[in-house]
Amino acid sequence: GIHASIESLCIEILSLALEAAYRSKGKKKDVLETMRIKIGVLSNLMRSENELYIIDEKTYLRIASQLVEISKMTNGWLNFVTEKGLR
Numbered sequence: 001g002i003h004a005s006i007e008s009l010c011i012e013i014l015s016l017a018l019e020a021a022y023r024s025k026g027k028k029k030d031v032l033e034t035m036r037i038k039i040g041v042l043s044n045l046m047r048s049e050n051e052l053y054i055i056d057e058k059t060y061l062r063i064a065s066q067l068v069e070i071s072k073m074t075n076g077w078l079n080f081v082t083e084k085g086l087r
Contacts, residue, residue: 002045002048002049002052002054003049003054005045006042006045006046006049009038009041009042009045010042012038013035013038013039013042013070016031016032016034016035016038017035017074019031020032020035020077025081025084028077028081029078029081029082032074032077032078032081033078035074036071036074036075036078039067039070039071039074040071042067043064043067043071046060046063046064046067047060047064
């Protein structure tokens with residue numbers, strides 16, 4: 001169900017972060033953009049789980065705040081790569 005999709009997305013996001021870390025400087029942008037999109041999808045699925053009462057409010061707020069931080073870091077990394085013209 002929805003929880004299995006969330007778990008799968010978490011693993012994909014972690015995998016993309018590791019892939020971006022090990023890619024050469026000129027090839028990080030595409031991976032980071034994919035990662036940013038998947039983080040957005042994950043955030044929406046987590047909200048859906050909360051609205052469907054699959055997870056409680058306290059758990060949702062904790063996870064949502066962590067996702068906001070992850071998203072900020074990813075966007076910062078993407079901006080750094082883009083500003084430096086590394087593609």
